[in-house]
Amino acid sequence: MERNMGGWAIAVHGGAGVDPNLPQQRQEEAKQVLSRCLNLGIDALRSNLSAVDVVELVVRELETDPVFNSGRGSALTAKGTVEMESSIMDGSGRRCGAVSGLTTVKNPVSLARLVMERSPHSYLAFAGAEDFARQQGVEVVDNEYFITEENVGMLKLAKEANTIMFDYRIPAAGGLETCSAVVESPILMNGLPISVYAPETVGCVVVDSQGRCAAATSTGGLMNKMSGRIGDSPLIGAGTYACNICGVSCTGEGEAIIRGTLAREVAAVMEYKGLGLQEAVDFVIKERLDEGKAGLIAVSNKGEVAWGFNTTGMFRGCATEDGFMEIGIWD
Ligand code: ASP
Secondary structure: OEEEOOOOEEEEEEEEOOOOOOOHHHHHHHHHHHHHHHHHHHHHHHOOOOHHHHHHHHHHHHHHOOOOOOOOOOOOEOOOOOOEEEEEEEOOOOEEEEEEEEOOEOOHHHHHHHHHHHOOOOEEEHHHHHHHHHHHOOOEOOHHHHOOHHHHHHHHHHHHOOOOEOOOOOOEOOEOOOOOOOOOOOOEEOOEEHHHHOOOOEEEEEEOOOOOEEEEEEEOOOEOEOOOOOOOOOOEOOOEEEOOOEEEEEEEOHHHHHHHOHHHHHHHHHHHHOOOHHHHHHHHHHHHOOOOOEEEEEEEOOOEEEEEEOOOOEEEEEEEOOOOEEEEOOO
């Protein structure tokens, strides 16, 4: 899918990897959040906010809503704690900031932006990042704030299946088919297997009406991840990238995205092979990504918006200045 209308363009994602049997109610709930956040971004673009301001604003909103896997609602580590990570990149001047291992910062994407703008570095993690947050006076809360009942149940399921989860998978009657181990009796919540509540990473890419591109990604990482694990989302070039040509945000299995340096590859094939935005997205997914692992959203400086994934689905929304708007999950 590609639109090329000039002017501004925006795309958001709420994670890749969706069970085809995801209940309608859950699909609608996710779409409503995406639509609300997309509209927030559209209003900001109409008010002439810059691309980097808009991606921060939209990702903050997604972090605050517990439906997706970032900020409140973050996936849990094997210890049952939350370790969040985020990155932001402003394509104008290729400035970037990233954070990992956050346990108390309410909006990780805003701390990533402060790393970009107020520190001499581009990436801070764990205790040092938390110290920087306090120094900068950003809002902090107890780790419990981020932990939802659904995710506690989901972690239990992941532990029983002895797996690390990155997507929505509903355990079938006989077990959790898609995991390496089988769950004999799925844990139910409101009559539904608990994995239908599994959360997903968020991201936003924007080109503003002046052709400036920006990208931001935020996540709690993978459910049941080892404490200390760092995924693709805070890694510039892997989960997030922006330059004067395009902005890209990825989602899916971080280890596969890191191996493929997915976000940067999209920009590289546009730059060095002269591919268009959608061609570049399709090429990178086909050539650089293991099957069934991830997806991404992208915008170009020409006002194009594109997305692609090789998982069963990807929660996403996009809009362009001419009035086009789409919210979707499936292909
Ligand atoms: N890419 C994220 C990670 O591996 C997970 C996701 O996109 O859902 O941490």
